[in-house]
Every structure is written in structure tokens, then in C-alpha cells.
Amino acid sequence: MTQAATPEHERWPGASLRATAVSRSFEGIRALDGVTLELHRREVVGLIGPNGAGKTTLVNVMTGFDRPTAGSVELEGREITSWTPHRRGRAGLARTFQHSHSFGSLSVRENVEVAALGVGARPREARRRATELLDLLGIERKADARATTLAHGDERKLEVARALAIEPRFVLMDEPAAGLPEGEIPDFVRVLRTVRDEQGAGVLLIDHNMALVMQVCDRIHVLDQGRTLAEGSPDAVRGNLDVTAAYLGESAANGSTASAPS
């Protein structure tokens, strides 16, 4: 079921972000229990599972916001388990947060520029990237507005633009499409494909919108209670949904938005 390698991966030997047998306990509760997940460049991997399955904890461990109690994280062959988030950022690893971390009284454009400048871009280069990314995300008309004035959906897009501003080789997105109107999902799919195909980044996507996940992901990794429940191509995982339906909610099997049980 883990059979998902495409020729693309073979051209990028070692070009992956890998969590190996990662466990994380919080006061006796096992949030993650021996999870192994590998994200290659030029692919979108969906990370799904009910609330509390450990999805965000896994992203935290991979991006350095949390340390695993066991297991290791490697970036392109280098062990990075003890690296700070910022050091990982400079090495090409970006993330978005479930809750927006934008600088409220800075303009939308400045928010993106700060991120680009932070990884060493020159001011002119930072400005160019900001223009490009706001354009890509479709919020270029809000460029000079204060970040606090953004509607929720646009705030999510800014969060994505800011993650992409460091020109990451791997980007981990924690529910980036939450709150986006259904009509804007196709635009978001286009954004993800641009990031994968044109920027050549590997994308890990957490989302409860099964239609989005099934449509855009090359592979899917299902977590439940901190363990890997299933892993493979969307079709393989969908075939397995009989098993996982209980966890993902009945609607998941129909390919629509899952109402995640809590």
C-alpha cells in the first residue's frame, strides 16, 4: 500500500523530508506513536485523520516547533531533529499555521517581505517575491491593506504566501483551505500545483476537505490516534476508506467534506 514512488523521486535522490519512527508523548498521552512519513520534492502528500489524530503534532515535530520523544527527522539526508524552526526555514523548510500568525499592523505586502528578508533575500528581491506571491494567491489588490483588515479566507492565503516567500523546498500546510469558500477551492488547487510543478517543492497538506485532498494529492497518509492507519495513492486510500470511514466520518467515503468527529 505504500507503493507510490514516481520517476520524479528517483531524479532527486535524498531530496526528501523524512520523519522516521517519530513518537511524541504529552504527560503519558501518546500523541504520535512511531509514525514514519517521507515527503519528496515535487509531490503533494495529504495528511488526514480525525481531530486529535496527531496531524498538527507531526507537523510541529517536522518543523522544529516540537521535539519528538523518540525518532528522528531528516532533511535531504541531514539529521535535523534538534534544529530550531528558523534554522530549518533557512534550509528550505516552511510551514503555515492553523491560526494566522500575520503581523496585524503591517501591510499584506510587508508581511510577505519580512519572511523573504528573513532568509536573506535582498530588499528588491523580497519585493519581487511579494508581488509574485500575492498575485499567485489572488490577493494582490489587498497588498497595501493592513493584515488585520483581511477576511478570514484572505488571511489563510496570506499565511500561504508568507510560507512560500522563503522559496521553500518543502512546505507543510496546516489546514490552509479552512474557511475558504467552496468556489475558491479550484484556485487553491491551482496554487498547490504551481508550487509543486513550477517551484518543485514538496507539499504536505493537512485538510478536512476530502474533495480537495483527493483531487490534488499524489499520496495520502492517514493518521489515527497517533498511528499510521493507511498510506498510499488517493485511489488506494479511497479503497481503504471502508476501513477508515469510521474514523473519517461517513461523508468522507462520498468524497465530500468530512465532518471530523471530535
Place this chain on the structure above:
Amino acid sequence: MTDDVQTLVDAVALGSIYALMAVGIGLVFGVLRLVNFAYGQLIMAGAYALALTNDQPVLLSIALCFAVVLALSLALELAAFRPLRRASPTTMLVATFAISYLLQSIALVKFGAIGKIVVVVPKLSEPVTIGGVHIRWITIMTIIVAVLVFAALMVLLTKTTIGLHMRAASIDPATARLLGVRANAVITAAVLVSGVIAAIVAVILPMAVPERLLVGPDFALRETIIVLVGVVVGGIDRLLSATLGGFTMGVAVGLLSGYLPSSGAWPFTSSVYLDSAVFMLVIIVLLIRPEGLFVRGRHAALERV
């Protein structure tokens, strides 16, 4: 009528000085969450540098004042603020109290309790008559310098990389650090800019405020206390509201001292009622707007309770 105009212009000039001090304190507060009670002693050090070089060419004297204040600012950052990076705001505030009194004591031991006269540019203290109103050159200069400083600061904060980083770090230090904003570089920059402003105030204050013609160990201490109150009343969370708070306090002090009965011979003409009147206004403002005079919404104050 002309007296009123004169009082108003003087009050605006005093407000400009307080606004400069407020922005100097606010810049460091933004990136460090540190209320620098020792800010007045930076100004004191600069004023001593001026007083001790009265006989030197004025430009040399002013350059020395800047050098002393900047060196002291940097020394404070490296020796006091940096080791306290992870300390609570209260600890840092108390530390700056200690620094303030340490510097005052050093001044007392070194230069004695008797004030030294600061002579910068005597000509600036002469009045010019505009439409029957007598205004001293220094009053006009003070307002112009303050406007220029704020314009330069605006450019720094909005058009430069370090300025953008300062603003980002002020809003959310954790996220800024995450995005690669180098905390120490941003903090050092803020401390130095704040020091430049302290040096400017050190040059202006002895000329603009007659009572401050003499520099003693407690030079600018009273101003610092009033400005800090103004910064809190205005809203310390944002540079603009903090600055407006400082400006408002300066104007209020200027107007009140213009109208309250005077109690001494020149230059000690400020009224004994001045502090009572100023702080009564502060209490009223805090009762009406506890979140800060220039803060929109209530969340900023509530979060800190």
C-alpha cells in the same frame, strides 16, 4: 491674546521634546518589552558631556554628546538588557530603576550635587518677534527638529529592512524570530536609534527649558517620569499612541505652567501646583479610558491585566 499664543507655542515645543523622549522609550519597549526608566540618565550623560565642553567649539561639543549617549546606550544593552532577555517585564523595569539610580550616583560622586551650566548655542535662546508674539529661536528649532526626527523615523520604519524588522518584532517577537528576524540586530538598532534621540533631547533641553539650564545628577528625571506616564496614558503598545501620549503630556504641562501661579524666581518659575494638576488630569484620563487615550478598542489593555 498674544500671551496665550506664546504659551501655546511654548507648550507645543515642550510637547515636541516629550514626544521625542516618548518615541525613544517606545522604540525600545516595542522590541524588548522593556520600560527604560534610565532613559533620562542617558540624556543626563549627554548634558554633562555638553556642560564639560562648554569652552570647546559647539559642533565638537555636540559630537561628544552624541558619542557619550550612544556609547552608554550600547553599554546598557550589552551589560544590562541582554543578560535579562528572558526576564519578566517587571524584573527588567526594576533593573532600569537600579541603572537610573546607579548613573545618578556616579554623576553625584564625579560631578557633585551642584548643577553645571550647559551652554550650547546662546543665540538660540534669544527671542524673535512674530506678529507681536515673542518666541525664542530654540522654541521654533525644537518643533522643526522634532518634525524632522519623526519624518526620518517614518522613513526608517517603513522603507528599510531593519525598520520593517523592528516593526515585525514589535508586533510579534516570536513569529518575527521564526521568520529569521535577528533579534539582537533589531534590538541593537532600536537601542541606538533611541540613543540618537536621547542625544538630540540632551542638546535641546538645556536651551528650551530654562530650569534645565543646569545639569545635575537628576537631570531629565522629572521629564522621564512625566513622559512614562504619558506613554502609558497614550497606549504603550504602539509607537504612535505612545508618542502622542508624550506629546499630550508636554502640551498639558506647558499650558498648565503658563496659567498656574508661579512660585519662584526665574528660572525656577514652575508652579508648586503643576504636578498635582498634571497627575489629576492623568487620573481622570485613566478613569475614562483605562485602555489608553489613543488606543482603538479595549483588547490591548485587557490582555495585560
